[in-house]
Amino acid sequence: MTRSNDLILRTMTVLIAFILFGFSIYLFFAGHNKPGGGFIGGLMTSAAIVLMYMAYGMEAINKVIPINYRVLTAIGLTIAVATGIGSFIFGEPFLSQTFDYFHFPIFGELELATALLFDLGVYLTVIGVTLTIILTISNDRS
Amino acid sequence: MNQLDGIIDIVAAICMVTITISIALLLYRVVKGPTNPDRAVALDAIGLNLMAIAGLVAILLGTTRLNDVILLIGILLFIGTIALAKYLEKGVIIDREHD
Numbered sequence: 001m002t003r004s005n006d007l008i009l010r011t012m013t014v015l016i017a018f019i020l021f022g023f024s025i026y027l028f029f030a031g032h033n034k035p036g037g038g039f040i041g042g043l044m045t046s047a048a049i050v051l052m053y054m055a056y057g058m059e060a061i062n063k064v065i066p067i068n069y070r071v072l073t074a075i076g077l078t079i080a081v082a083t084g085i086g087s088f089i090f091g092e093p094f095l096s097q098t099f100d101y102f103h104f105p106i107f108g109e110l111e112l113a114t115a116l117l118f119d120l121g122v123y124l125t126v127i128g129v130t131l132t133i134i135l136t137i138s139n140d141r142s
Numbered sequence: 143m144n145q146l147d148g149i150i151d152i153v154a155a156i157c158m159v160t161i162t163i164s165i166a167l168l169l170y171r172v173v174k175g176p177t178n179p180d181r182a183v184a185l186d187a188i189g190l191n192l193m194a195i196a197g198l199v200a201i202l203l204g205t206t207r208l209n210d211v212i213l214l215i216g217i218l219l220f221i222g223t224i225a226l227a228k229y230l231e232k233g234v235i236i237d238r239e240h241d
Binding site for chain 2: 004009016020023027030034035036040044047050051053054055057058059134135138139
């Protein structure tokens with residue numbers, strides 16, 4: 001097979017992957033009041049990583065992002081369970097949540113809810129599961 | 143202002159019909175297309191028309207919540223088309239060892 005020249009694809013991937021990461025983070029934080037949330041944010045992040053894998057090949061991206069995605073799934077599930085168990089400390093039922101208003105220097109008044117931590121668990125789990133499936137399938141010998 | 147809303151609704155409905163016809167013709171290309179690249183390009187164009195339909199539905203419903211959906215369709219369309227193109231050209235989508 002002749003070696004192909006993917007210059008256009010690679011240059012566009014550098015730009016578009018950043019836009020995708022930004023959009024996924026926006027979707028993750030917008031999930032409280034708007035469409036979005038941990039699930040679709042995780043899917044967008046994994047779409048960006050898959051795009052990088054498609055453009056640069058398996059070995060290069062494994063060097064750039066040295067993450068074991070099975071461990072990432074475990075971390076996400078642990079965070080999601082820990083936010084549920086954490087409500088026992090305050091004598092509340094399982095998975096009960098609260099929110100409060102905080103003042104930050106740049107952003108001003110923000111409403112921070114503990115549901116965001118549960119969403120973070122969903123986010124990491126979705127990234128781990130999706131990329132485990134895709135990379136496992138693409139790794140098999142033909 | 144009320145009259146303008148009526149005009150916008152009518153124009154959006156006409157555009158919706160036009161794009162529906164366009165999707166039907168592209169669907170004919172997907173079914174009939176002699177080669178696989180024809181089908182890939184036609185599916186790409188169908189996704190583009192789907193973005194237009196999402197925008198028109200957002201106009202008809204008078205909501206801004208569908209803007210994320212339009213961006214999402216565009217991104218997924220791009221990634222899907224690249225995956226199809228890599229499969230058609232090389233046979234593998236993610237290269238195991240590059241260069």
